[in-house]
């Protein structure tokens with residue numbers, strides 16, 4: 506069986522290809538796995554997440570969680586959060602971050618590097634960077 510790590514490094518040249526990569530990653534994820542995404546605004550973190558959701562047959566909207574901090578997609582084992590608007594780790598701890606980590610779900614975190622102390626060891630860190638055309642992605646050891 507293929508490992509998530511083996512998909513990287515790679516170059517992804519369109520939003521559609523980003524969705525496909527997300528779906529391939531989704532197929533390799535097990536419940537309890539965590540994807541910690543790193544990349545500037547517009548890097549494609551939400552697209553990658555949409556691809557994962559697609560693998561789990563989720564057909565609703567996948568957008569960056571902002572005010573509510575956490576999105577949980579119905580009928581999937583997928584939970585999505587974004588640390589971009591998180592001012593301090595306490596905000597997330599107050600809404601039960603530890604409980605989310607214990608859940609039998611796949612967790613995807615955009616801007617994970619803002620608060621790496623909130624990310625458990627063993628998470629899959631993926632770094633996305635803008636290129637002249639498309640994006641480059643690397644499996645990052647954090």
Ligand SMILES: Nc1ncnc2c1ncn2[C@@H]1O[C@H](COP(=O)(O)OP(=O)(O)O)[C@@H](O)[C@H]1O
Nearest residue numbers: 517518519520523546547548549550551552639
């Ligand atoms: N691999 C890619 N190549 C070119 N454009 C991309 C790629 N991935 C995403 N995009 C585009 O980049 C923009 C931002 O994507 P988004 O997933 O919202 O980024 P983020 O969540 O990192 O801010 C979107 O317009 C999307 O279509």
Ligand SMILES: [Mg+2]
Nearest residue numbers: 550551569615
């Ligand atoms: Mg986003």
